[in-house]
Amino acid sequence: MQSDGGDRWVTPQQTFVDLPFRDTGLSALYPRVALRWRDGSGFAYDREPYPLAGYYSEVEGVEEFLEIVGAQVGIVITQANVYENVKFSWSWRVNNRETRQGVNVDWGIEFLEKIIESGSPGLLRSLWHAVHSSPHSKAIATYQANRTARTYKIDSQLAQVLKERAWVLDRHGALRTPREMTNDDLPDDWAKPTDGSFVMKLDFGSNANVLRAREHIHTQQLRRLGLDDEDLAAVMEFKAAGGSAEDIFRMARERSADSRFPVGASDDPDRRAGTAARDALNAPHHATEVRERSVVVGQKQATDESKAYLRAHYTNESGDMFCQACQKPLPFRTKDGWYFEAVRFVAGRRQIHTANAIALCHLCAALYKHARATDDEQLSVTLMDRSQGTVVVPVVLDGKRVRIVFTEKHAIDIQVAMRVAGDDRKL
Ligand SMILES: [Zn+2]
Numbered sequence: 001m002q003s004d005g006g007d008r009w010v011t012p013q014q015t016f017v018d019l020p021f022r023d024t025g026l027s028a029l030y031p032r033v034a035l036r037w038r039d040g041s042g043f044a045y046d047r048e049p050y051p052l053a054g055y056y057s058e059v060e061g062v063e064e065f066l067e068i069v070g071a072q073v074g075i076v077i078t079q080a081n082v083y084e085n086v087k088f089s090w091s092w093r094v095n096n097r098e099t100r101q102g103v104n105v106d107w108g109i110e111f112l113e114k115i116i117e118s119g120s121p122g123l124l125r126s127l128w129h130a131v132h133s134s135p136h137s138k139a140i141a142t143y144q145a146n147r148t149a150r151t152y153k154i155d156s157q158l159a160q161v162l163k164e165r166a167w168v169l170d171r172h173g174a175l176r177t178p179r180e181m182t183n184d185d186l187p188d189d190w191a192k193p194t195d196g197s198f199v200m201k202l203d204f205g206s207n208a209n210v211l212r213a214r215e216h217i218h219t220q221q222l223r224r225l226g227l228d229d230e231d232l233a234a235v236m237e238f239k240a241a242g243g244s245a246e247d248i249f250r251m252a253r254e255r256s257a258d259s260r261f262p263v264g265a266s267d268d269p270d271r272r273a274g275t276a277a278r279d280a281l282n283a284p285h286h287a288t289e290v291r292e293r294s295v296v297v298g299q300k301q302a303t304d305e306s307k308a309y310l311r312a313h314y315t316n317e318s319g320d321m322f323c324q325a326c327q328k329p330l331p332f333r334t335k336d337g338w339y340f341e342a343v344r345f346v347a348g349r350r351q352i353h354t355a356n357a358i359a360l361c362h363l364c365a366a367l368y369k370h371a372r373a374t375d376d377e378q379l380s381v382t383l384m385d386r387s388q389g390t391v392v393v394p395v396v397l398d399g400k401r402v403r404i405v406f407t408e409k410h411a412i413d414i415q416v417a418m419r420v421a422g423d424d425r426k427l
Pocket of ligand 1: 017096310323324325327328360361363365
């Protein structure tokens, strides 16, 4: 089949097989190149070799037949001249009398460089197939000047290239050297190498073993950080997708048990509620100032006491403090500790209570103060509704639904404070 759409009768040796017969990828190696008559009279014929014409697909056994009669049905390892091997020393020839009884064996693949450069998955799989199905002997080049001379054995030209170049496709589509690969990394339609395979002489998996060992140590470290299997799987997935070590450890830290949003469970919720109620009654009164009509925006900064209170409640055991709205660790530290804003949760109360504040990162604080659609009344009602444990209050900020999370202790304190101050909900 030619580039002008026509057919040309050729010998089997001038033919190669690719889809629809067999996915050899050879079309990538032998693109159709139209040759022209020297006299300029136009298209003559395509450059050899030719893909087998599609209508042969109706002929049973045509591939096997063509293979026998010399068509190219895949990539083949061929004999090479050991003199061209960079590891060959000319002194081996010079110092010995070379005879016809000598040995000159080396191995190569035609267009090997082109095949690797192509990056074509089909072609590389054909290359893999050729290498994988060949014996160890293809890794060795042998030279012996004559029957009695010393025998020199060096890496074959083919082995040298295949060891150094990244030509093995992994299941993520990346090209790697054989030594960086393992069976598990191979795509599903690539055969797993056997012990006797030439692939094993290309240091297949040797570096991967080292990498695996290192990974194992990392895994142990991550486990010690408190990651469970599910977390580890997520970290590994991220890593496989090309995540950097830095990101992985940041991610691991975020995922580790030590770095989770504080629970702040109360040992004795009833007792805590009693104490909180007394505190709420004793809380100082607002200096009554005339305020604008109840608007959602314009939350005032809470007091220093609130800040200390929040700092204590939203810092976990490993010292990270979290935003109640986005539940992310706070990004900045100042000399006073983590930078956060203590924002009054609901405004318009006559009594200031320490617990009536939430710890927010600067971004969430800005949204809560200036772009909140959920009003105080709704917030109070939702908060009072929630029972024991961590309390979540949904709030719409800048058109998005956000969950404000309260530790159990904070929730009890703020609920009690509101109940006690109950009737003063409106200023
Ligand atoms: Zn936040």
